[in-house]
Amino acid sequence: MTIVASPSGVPSFLGGAIRPAINPCAHGTPRPASPWTGEAGTVGRAVVVGAGKMGLPLAVQFARHGWDVTAVDVNPDVVAAVNAGRSHVTEEPGLAEGVAEVHAAGRLRATTDAAAAVRQADVAVLIVPVMLDDAHQPDYRFMDSAVESISRGVHSGLTVIFETTLPVGDTRGRFLPRLEAAGGLIGDEDLFVAFSPERLYSGAVFANLATYPKLVGGVGPESTRRAAVFYDSVLDAEIVAMSGAEAAEFSKLADTTYRDVNIALANEFARFADRAGVDIQEVIAAANSQPYSHIHQPGIGVGGHCIPVYPHLLLSRAPDLEVVATARRTNDGVLGSVIKTIESQLGGLDDAQILVLGLTYRENVKELAYSRALPLIDRLGFHGAEVWAYDPLLSDEEIARSCAKPYHWGESAPFRAIVTQTGDRLWRSLDFSLYPRLEVLFDGRNSLREVELPAAVRYFGIGVQAATRRRAATPS
Numbered sequence: 001m002t003i004v005a006s007p008s009g010v011p012s013f014l015g016g017a018i019r020p021a022i023n024p025c026a027h028g029t030p031r032p033a034s035p036w037t038g039e040a041g042t043v044g045r046a047v048v049v050g051a052g053k054m055g056l057p058l059a060v061q062f063a064r065h066g067w068d069v070t071a072v073d074v075n076p077d078v079v080a081a082v083n084a085g086r087s088h089v090t091e092e093p094g095l096a097e098g099v100a101e102v103h104a105a106g107r108l109r110a111t112t113d114a115a116a117a118v119r120q121a122d123v124a125v126l127i128v129p130v131m132l133d134d135a136h137q138p139d140y141r142f143m144d145s146a147v148e149s150i151s152r153g154v155h156s157g158l159t160v161i162f163e164t165t166l167p168v169g170d171t172r173g174r175f176l177p178r179l180e181a182a183g184g185l186i187g188d189e190d191l192f193v194a195f196s197p198e199r200l201y202s203g204a205v206f207a208n209l210a211t212y213p214k215l216v217g218g219v220g221p222e223s224t225r226r227a228a229v230f231y232d233s234v235l236d237a238e239i240v241a242m243s244g245a246e247a248a249e250f251s252k253l254a255d256t257t258y259r260d261v262n263i264a265l266a267n268e269f270a271r272f273a274d275r276a277g278v279d280i281q282e283v284i285a286a287a288n289s290q291p292y293s294h295i296h297q298p299g300i301g302v303g304g305h306c307i308p309v310y311p312h313l314l315l316s317r318a319p320d321l322e323v324v325a326t327a328r329r330t331n332d333g334v335l336g337s338v339i340k341t342i343e344s345q346l347g348g349l350d351d352a353q354i355l356v357l358g359l360t361y362r363e364n365v366k367e368l369a370y371s372r373a374l375p376l377i378d379r380l381g382f383h384g385a386e387v388w389a390y391d392p393l394l395s396d397e398e399i400a401r402s403c404a405k406p407y408h409w410g411e412s413a414p415f416r417a418i419v420t421q422t423g424d425r426l427w428r429s430l431d432f433s434l435y436p437r438l439e440v441l442f443d444g445r446n447s448l449r450e451v452e453l454p455a456a457v458r459y460f461g462i463g464v465q466a467a468t469r470r471r472a473a474t475p476s
């Protein structure tokens, strides 16, 4: 294991394909230390506040490496599940087994009592969401209440690490003073506070934990050191001890905002591809064969509580970042042009029955936060359409909550248009004979370019047109 001052290498991005090698576990048997003071090779007691899609895998990872872990959550169902050795997050590969394993070994339990858990702990990791309010400003409700709840347990020697993505300056400016005041302690002297961004991808969390360099920046050198040693004791990836919390906060916002801006560029290129009559997928694949080109994929929109949110966290401190603001507008604007196309193709949306496929922000992840399916359904409905929806991860009740009528896969229906909002592979097996009135297939993720369509159905993609899409299926 290594702690370095800057990442030692980056994988090749050739063709946009990124498959960094998974590091083997090189940890020996750790020595328990109480209190834990950041000595290499030792482990202590850790608390993870927010046992959600990211927090629960972290708790498992820490416990597997010998830490005695308590997961804290405000949701009693989450706490009950963990205490029964079950994962309430069902889609993360390896998580159910991991929770069962470390729970059975007596190294993972859960509670709603944050203060009591933190009072006993050496390290507290906070991973509750920071969202946006209606004005696109950071909504700190969950994090403020998490910090408030742990503050009654703050004690000398504690290391507090924020993993939730934060605006630059928040670790030191917003949260450190509250923690210092709560414990009557001084940051970096007897209370150690750091920021270390969560950079994982739902569905690949354990692989990512063994791969992605872990960035760590404290409010002072001892905070950075303790947080870095902590991660070195639980991760098989390189640990990057940065110059401070602000650099680590900014790194996360820079990485994710880059992706939003990149997607916006792909969406602009897609608009031009429609005008030029070329397939944007063919163009991007060709462009990315130059190793310095990493153009992302265009699509109907960017969802989830990461990529569409973090540019706003950056803008909340730097509203003058014009490219960032424009990219957000560009990505959000794709939906409007999709709806316009459907409307003009159907000659109006009044009473048109339309099926939306995929409500989660991305296939295979049960997360509706900022999913573009929600405004899509809302706006189609506003224009008079009767909107139906299907998502293999959602029940009828969950679909009805998004204001669409639940469609059952395989049933015949008089849909005049189908829009895919995720790239689920299931859509490739759509049986078009079930939809005798179908006129338009809008392929919102360009994932159906190769499906055979009845002659009466017109195909539209994002920068992929009916006339160009066949070319994609032609073997080279």
Ligand SMILES: NC(=O)c1ccc[n+]([C@@H]2O[C@H](COP(=O)([O-])OP(=O)(O)OC[C@H]3O[C@@H](n4cnc5c(N)ncnc54)[C@H](O)[C@@H]3O)[C@@H](O)[C@H]2O)c1
Pocket: 049, 050, 051, 052, 053, 054, 055, 072, 073, 074, 075, 078, 127, 128, 129, 130, 142, 143, 145, 146, 147, 149, 163, 164, 165, 198, 199, 200, 201, 202, 305, 306
């Ligand atoms: N989900 C991702 O793909 C992803 C990827 C990278 C980073 N992140 C970061 O992780 C953060 C959390 O994401 P997630 O997907 O795990 O969220 P999540 O919604 O799955 O889980 C959050 C958990 O926090 C709990 N919670 C809320 N307020 C709390 C409080 N005051 N005290 C204790 N628990 C509380 C909730 O009950 C929930 O179980 C995000 O805001 C983001 O910064 C997420």
